[in-house]
Amino acid sequence: MDGIHDLGGRQGFGRVRYTCNAPAFHADWEVRANSLYAFAVRLGVFNMDEYRHAIERMEPRHYLTASYYERSLTGLATLYVEKGIVSREELERRADGLFPLAAPSAPGRTNVPTRGRFKFGDRVRVRLDYVPGHVRMPGYIRGKTGVVVSESPAYPFPDAHAHGVEAQDEPTYDVRFRSDELWANSADAALIHVGVFQSYLERFGGQS
Amino acid sequence: MDGIHDLGGRQGFGRVRYTCNAPAFHADWEVRANSLYAFAVRLGVFNMDEYRHAIERMEPRHYLTASYYERSLTGLATLYVEKGIVSREELERRADGLFPLAAPSAPGRTNVPTRGRFKFGDRVRVRLDYVPGHVRMPGYIRGKTGVVVSESPAYPFPDAHAHGVEAQDEPTYDVRFRSDELWANSADAALIHVGVFQSYLERFGGQS
Amino acid sequence: MPDQDPVIRRTTSMEQRVDAIQAALDERGMKATEAVEELNHLATEQWVPQNGARVVARAWVDAAFRERLLANGRAAVEELGLFMPKHHRHLVVLENTPTVQNVICCTLCSCTAFTIIGLPPDWYKDFEYRSRVVRESRTVLREMGLELAPEVEIRVWDTTADTRYMVLPMQPPETMGWPEEKLVGIVTRDAMIGVARL
Amino acid sequence: MPDQDPVIRRTTSMEQRVDAIQAALDERGMKATEAVEELNHLATEQWVPQNGARVVARAWVDAAFRERLLANGRAAVEELGLFMPKHHRHLVVLENTPTVQNVICCTLCSCTAFTIIGLPPDWYKDFEYRSRVVRESRTVLREMGLELAPEVEIRVWDTTADTRYMVLPMQPPETMGWPEEKLVGIVTRDAMIGVARL
Numbered sequence: 001m002d003g004i005h006d007l008g009g010r011q012g013f014g015r016v017r018y019t020c021n022a023p024a025f026h027a028d029w030e031v032r033a034n035s036l037y038a039f040a041v042r043l044g045v046f047n048m049d050e051y052r053h054a055i056e057r058m059e060p061r062h063y064l065t066a067s068y069y070e071r072s073l074t075g076l077a078t079l080y081v082e083k084g085i086v087s088r089e090e091l092e093r094r095a096d097g098l099f100p101l102a103a104p105s106a107p108g109r110t111n112v113p114t115r116g117r118f119k120f121g122d123r124v125r126v127r128l129d130y131v132p133g134h135v136r137m138p139g140y141i142r143g144k145t146g147v148v149v150s151e152s153p154a155y156p157f158p159d160a161h162a163h164g165v166e167a168q169d170e171p172t173y174d175v176r177f178r179s180d181e182l183w184a185n186s187a188d189a190a191l192i193h194v195g196v197f198q199s200y201l202e203r204f205g206g207q208s
Numbered sequence: 209m210d211g212i213h214d215l216g217g218r219q220g221f222g223r224v225r226y227t228c229n230a231p232a233f234h235a236d237w238e239v240r241a242n243s244l245y246a247f248a249v250r251l252g253v254f255n256m257d258e259y260r261h262a263i264e265r266m267e268p269r270h271y272l273t274a275s276y277y278e279r280s281l282t283g284l285a286t287l288y289v290e291k292g293i294v295s296r297e298e299l300e301r302r303a304d305g306l307f308p309l310a311a312p313s314a315p316g317r318t319n320v321p322t323r324g325r326f327k328f329g330d331r332v333r334v335r336l337d338y339v340p341g342h343v344r345m346p347g348y349i350r351g352k353t354g355v356v357v358s359e360s361p362a363y364p365f366p367d368a369h370a371h372g373v374e375a376q377d378e379p380t381y382d383v384r385f386r387s388d389e390l391w392a393n394s395a396d397a398a399l400i401h402v403g404v405f406q407s408y409l410e411r412f413g414g415q416s
Numbered sequence: 417m418p419d420q421d422p423v424i425r426r427t428t429s430m431e432q433r434v435d436a437i438q439a440a441l442d443e444r445g446m447k448a449t450e451a452v453e454e455l456n457h458l459a460t461e462q463w464v465p466q467n468g469a470r471v472v473a474r475a476w477v478d479a480a481f482r483e484r485l486l487a488n489g490r491a492a493v494e495e496l497g498l499f500m501p502k503h504h505r506h507l508v509v510l511e512n513t514p515t516v517q518n519v520i521c522c523t524l525c526s527c528t529a530f531t532i533i534g535l536p537p538d539w540y541k542d543f544e545y546r547s548r549v550v551r552e553s554r555t556v557l558r559e560m561g562l563e564l565a566p567e568v569e570i571r572v573w574d575t576t577a578d579t580r581y582m583v584l585p586m587q588p589p590e591t592m593g594w595p596e597e598k599l600v601g602i603v604t605r606d607a608m609i610g611v612a613r614l
Numbered sequence: 615m616p617d618q619d620p621v622i623r624r625t626t627s628m629e630q631r632v633d634a635i636q637a638a639l640d641e642r643g644m645k646a647t648e649a650v651e652e653l654n655h656l657a658t659e660q661w662v663p664q665n666g667a668r669v670v671a672r673a674w675v676d677a678a679f680r681e682r683l684l685a686n687g688r689a690a691v692e693e694l695g696l697f698m699p700k701h702h703r704h705l706v707v708l709e710n711t712p713t714v715q716n717v718i719c720c721t722l723c724s725c726t727a728f729t730i731i732g733l734p735p736d737w738y739k740d741f742e743y744r745s746r747v748v749r750e751s752r753t754v755l756r757e758m759g760l761e762l763a764p765e766v767e768i769r770v771w772d773t774t775a776d777t778r779y780m781v782l783p784m785q786p787p788e789t790m791g792w793p794e795e796k797l798v799g800i801v802t803r804d805a806m807i808g809v810a811r812l
Contacts, residue, residue: 008721024733035653094634097626130394186338195775216523232535243455302436305428403577
């Protein structure tokens with residue numbers, strides 16, 4: 001989904017609030033929220049793609065005003081409710097107030113049936129895919145061309161895996177893009193590398 | 209700029225909170241905010257493009273959590289301050305608290321020097337322009353092709369006009385796009401018409 | 417309220433912000449308070465959907481006016497004593513038919529031909545309408561109570577330049593022959609935006 | 615606080631939300647409280663940048679290890695008794711040189727090799743870093759205190775799949791010959807993210 005979470009290249013945000021050796025946590029509840037998440041991973045309550053998508057489905061204003069650990073806890077609670085382990089009513093009764101959750105999911109999709117195999121140096125293009133559900137292709141590379149610099153071991157296809165759709169494992173490629181091809185005349189010069197699932201790619205110039 | 213305001217096609221927002229014959233205003237201050245804006249237009253304090261851009265430059269979290277008339281008043285106050293008519297300090301002293309304004313502007317640009325003239329039925333493509341300042345090209349048409357359905361009288365080029373850069377008037381064209389060319393397999397079937405400035409367009413298929 | 421940003425806590429109310437600007441301008445001799453009172457009146461009493469309703473009713477009863485309206489909206493509405501601000505150089509009137517439904521929006525801000533169809537309703541300016549109506553037009557219209565037959569083509573008009581749009585709704589068959597003043601009464605702002613049929 | 619949404623006003627605190635989930639799981643016999651205590655310890659005491667610092671120091675003093683690390687990061691860190699979660703199938707170690715600066719980010723969420731370089735700092739998860747570092751890399755690094763010479767090429771790595779990245783910083787010349795344990799002490803998490811040089 002082209003959600004509010006897809007922030008790469010979006011303009012209007014200010015300076016990074018950087019401090020040297022900044023802490024990961026600012027409050028006890030953040031440590032506990034992180035542990036509740038890790039606990040659910042250990043129990044196998046959900047997979048990573050379900051978890052990421054649950055966060056992406058947060059109401060956009062909620063997403064943008066929530067801290068990282070509020071987003072994490074919202075995704076966690078949403079999945080506990082959607083999987084029938086806890087009800088929203090129970091959470092709100094226990095919390096003594098509103099407990100905002102993420103919005104329902106749109107359908108997922110399976111791996112793209114005809115996928116290319118690529119090797120170091122291949123020129124590839126990111127398909128012009130628009131997907132209602134989860135996708136790990138940041139909007140800023142859609143339709144853009146780059147060069148394969150490496151291949152990672154196969155992972156489950158997230159567009160399926162986040163939705164309980166049968167997901168085949170497929171390789172991801174680290175693809176190198178030039179920032180001036182991503183944002184012509186409007187980016188600092190750099191090479192931008194993105195981990196791109198095979199299903200999102202086609203050979204540049206024609207057949208894949 | 210690819211700002212948070214560029215909402216066309218962004219996913220994750222819920223149902224329109226529609227009521228039949230809904231009011232334009234919900235509070236007295238909204239009526240007055242609207243009048244203060246109209247008063248500034250009458251005085252010629254700014255042009256429309258400066259005003260729209262001042263709103264777009266709001267901090268993204270502020271933009272997304274503010275109501276329409278808060279956004280309007282923030283743009284208005286920002287321009288009064290930037291034009292040296294009122295200081296931020298005076299506004300905050302009078303308001304007895306923080307008065308959030310929009311962020312400073314990035315540079316504008318002039319009209320594109322080689323612009324095509326188009327007529328009804330011409331197939332055109334929206335240039336792959338990335339602009340740090342104001343632009344009236346919604347992101348969802350960038351790089352897309354459509355058909356010219358009409359031409360409007362010339363207006364000042366907003367990318368210049370919003371920045372005090374010399375802006376020639378140029379025509380805008382109503383361009384018709386098919387929703388399935390904008391968002392393949394991920395949109396309701398419809399014809400989407402966008403008013404596109406001449407500088408954003410090139411003839412599809414080659415020379416303009 | 418948890419974790420509230422200290423910046424938000426110290427931010428003043430909207431009333432205080434409006435007061436602050438108005439008072440600052442007044443102190444500079446700009447007579448903002450006088451102007452605001454006059455403009456409040458215009459916004460609530462003059463820039464109202466009845467203007468557009470008069471345009472629509474006239475177009476229904478007067479074929480020659482209808483033709484002029486479709487050819488040059490701005491000039492035609494001036495015939496009825498209506499006006500548009502200088503920076504709205506063009507009014508495009510979009511004619512609905514049994515198989516075409518036009519819908520207006522402004523995805524980048526919330527522009528409208530406000531002196532003609534009235535200041536826009538709250539939902540028109542909301543992010544839900546702005547983000548979704550271009551991509552999920554039929555779904556959004558259905559959610560808003562307008563169920564269109566599958567054969568009706570939807571044409572969305574995104575107000576990105578300073579051209580303004582209004583929808584010319586179809587005249588309901590049962591009102592054929594009504595006098596113009598009575599027809600004015602049945603035309604709604606939502607029909608001129610295109611999210612309702614009459 | 616002006617115009618606050620009634621939904622926000624009635625929303626409970628984060629503490630209450632964390633408590634609610636934990637208690638609900640406990641009541642189902644899932645022993646969440648016990649697990650949380652153990653995991654709190656892991657997050658604050660075990661998943662710390664010192665892990666990555668040991669990897670970097672070893673790579674500086676042991677050329678064969680460095681080669682194995684660059685060839686297969688996951689296998690190499692296991693040699694030091696470190697581990698990565700099952701779903702992080704691949705660790706790519708990015709070697710800085712005098713003319714190459716690698717930088718890690720995650721624009722879609724905030725993924726990191728947290729068991730190796732430590733849980734990410736606050737700013738890494740902020741929207742400012744996520745939105746800007748891919749498009750304004752040199753500017754962002756400069757604002758963060760890293761002024762790179764113009765001839766240094768910036769390579770940004772956006773963690774969009776489950777492959778994880780860490781930067782192998784250059785060893786400062788004045789530390790050549792130091793014992794490995796002393797080198798561990800100079801390696802910072804920010805250098806392994808790539809927003810600082812040592």
